[in-house]
Amino acid sequence: MVLVLALGDLHVPHRAADLPPKFKSMLVPGKIQHIICTGNLCIKEIHDYLKTICPDLHIVRGEFDEDARYPENKTLTIGQFKLGLCHGHQVIPWGDLDSLAMLQRQLDVDILVTGHTHQFTAYKHEGGVVINPGSATGAYSSINQDVNPSFVLMDIDGLRVVVYVYELIDGEVKVDKIDFKKTSTTNSAP
């Protein structure tokens, strides 16, 4: 019963002032065990704010991040699942499923989380899942001006992961969910 929050591309303060208040009211400390962030926060204040929601925070570097110490890619294991994290501006064409699948195979993960397109997508692909949580603030991107704020919450329970998508459409929070079951257990390498 592990809850993992995936979000990114906030672009605070350059392109957006803050998270939408409805999102902020939902993100209370204590419920979430991990946060994975695709990058482009951009400032330390957002980093601190995310730390208050959950102390276990994983961030990768986006092109506008002011902290240069974040890594480019990251992998972590939560429960039975291996998760991979990358901002996505490195993968060209941006948001292309096959290219992302290449990255997934390269990182050898079950779930790959990338951003940069500011568009929510979730694909089941070759025994794995590729998720793009979109932009949590609804900041504009170079390819898309009209962006709905969105983020993703994953509920990892044994061999099953339920992906909840929270989108702010016309001022209302809409929730959707996707089920995904892993076929085989991973052998934890010593």
Next chain:
Amino acid sequence: MAISEEIQILRTTQQDPSCSSNSSPSRDHRFEKLRGVRWRINLGILPSSPSSTIHELRRVTADSRRRYAALRRRLLIDPHLPKKGINSPDLTIDNPLSQNPDSTWGRFFRNAELEKTLDQDLSRLYPEHGSYFQSSGCQGMLRRILLLWCLKHPEIGYRQGMHELLAPLLYVLQVDVQYLTDVRSNYEDQFIDLFDELAFQERDSAAYDFDIKKVLDDSMEEEEEEGGENGPPPLGSAKKKKPKSFDELDAETQTAVLLSDAYGAEGELGIVLSEKFMEHDAYSMFDALMYGGSSPGSVSVANFFVYSAPNDSVTGLPPVIEASTALYHLLSLVDASLHSHLVELGVEPQYFALRWLRVLFGREFPLNNLLIVWDEIFSAENSEVERGIVEADLGIEFRILSSPRGALVAGMAVSMILYLRSSLLATENATSSLKRLLNFPEDIDLSKVIEKAKSLQTLALEINARRDLIPKGSRKPTRGHSLSVDSISLGSSPVGIVPESYWEEKWRVLNSAEEEERKKKALQRPKAVKKSWSERVKLRLSRTESDPSPAEAIKSGNKPPIRRSLLDDLSRQLGEKEIEPPESLNADTDIERSSTVSESPNVDYEDNNFDKDRSENHVDSPLPVPENESQGRSLTNVFKETKILSGKFQRLWRLGRNLSGEEASATKEAKPIDSEDGKIDSEDGKIDSEDGKVDSDSTACNGDASKNTGRSMLEHIKVIESVLELSSPENMTENGRQTVEEALRELRRIGNTLLSEM
């Protein structure tokens, strides 16, 4: 396995439960060895009438288990499982981050919070019996039970201490199951279907006679519920015991067999001693304990966890505070000195009673003793005692005392306090008292404590029954002080007395003392005779005619010194008394000291009546005096002397008052008179013994102290008396004078100490 070993050890070390149970006519003696069943009957889960059959017991058990299972299914939620009847749950409500309190996720998170709190307590439960209580199975059961109970009763929620109430209940059930396993291993044949083996044996024998009777016998036997426990029945093993038929078994084993019969009423669900359903049973026991009775007087331990006062309470205090006050009230009736000592130190009852009551003494006794204590508590009836004549509007002041069980709990607590009496009286401050109270010693004679508790229980019930005799206004207890008011109204006397009533009381006593004294004029001085304390008080007060000292008895019969006239009640005319007294008191020594001494008596007590009357006496006494005065005694001397003496007798009076207030035992009262006799003989020895007596004051408790001071004062007075009567003031020997001086000095000193005390 470790669990059963642990339980075996605990069982062998515990005392035989049946020895502590008293036989009441309505008690069911069927389940002596099965504590779990007994407790379930006592707590009201199983039918309690002795005539209920095993069949009924099984039905009730099954019902309570069904209820628990339904509760569990309802409240223990797994958010992943789709809710019944809802095909597509509304995701805006049912997502994990939803703020909606109705969402399953919301409830899930709340339960998780509660479980975290529970785990904190459970991980520290009974570490000394950790191999059972800390095992994951047991912990899981405890956690689930507590979680469900708290969810069912959200008004109380979870409070620390509930887990300690639950643990022994579960333990007791486990012991029963263990017992059942033992019985099984002894009487395997009762539990196993022997069809196969029988057929095998039959085949072995010459002809395959189908012995109908034997098969029928076998079919009565129980099928083993969990075959894995004892292993498969040993086929044709040599160690097979001779198969007994059911009726040959002793009653206890029969009961055990029937209770665990898988073919009986309700099938497996009805097996009363069942390992599978221990959780269910423990839950019902816990629920019954927490919400015990329907009547307001019964003990519902849940009430002790509530912080606010219930609506219909007379006192407006939270129940646990009220119960603690009841404890102190009971203690004040039984042992006023200890009670006043504790109140003086500022030890409020709820400091220690909170823990005692909330966990029903679970923390004070080791587990084995606790089970015995709970045996007693549970066997007491939990319904309110009928109090016929009482008017409805009087209400119940101390709820806890209204039911036998509550009274026993209170009695148990008071008996524990009394057990620690000597160490408590020795403490100097509240902290050390609390330390003693909260660390109850381990090696105690439990049966004695329980016996005392039972006697206190009857006392408590009696008090409650007489509660209607108390005027309502005085019944509202606030902290501390009103306790003494209550006890006064009930007849005992602690510190903090209202002055006026005291003096009036004394007045009345002395009046009656006068009457008595007149009647007793002809009485010879009793030696070593047990008197009623009131008589003795009068004796002391009117020491005149009944001459205590043998030395004086040698002389003429009635030698009333001036004291007597003074002391004699103020309603009496001085004139009718003998007039010789003034002569005998012409001690020069007195005159010298009179100036200083005369101050003190006047300072002592402001009682207008007394002053008035005393002045009357003063006026009266000198009048007859000058007539008889042979030597040149000045009026002032007499005045002063009378004043001195009146002061002394005032003190004496006061002593008498104190003594009348306390419950003086007859023997104690007789003793001082004896000792006084013996001591008058040697004048020197007197002073020493008096000193010794005064010294002993400091070590005795209040009651004894005042008695001792009273005694010593009386002795001093006797000294003076005897000396003065032995020799006339003029030719008083030097020795005699010194003696008198010293005695007077002592008297003054005692008086001053008394003054400073009060």
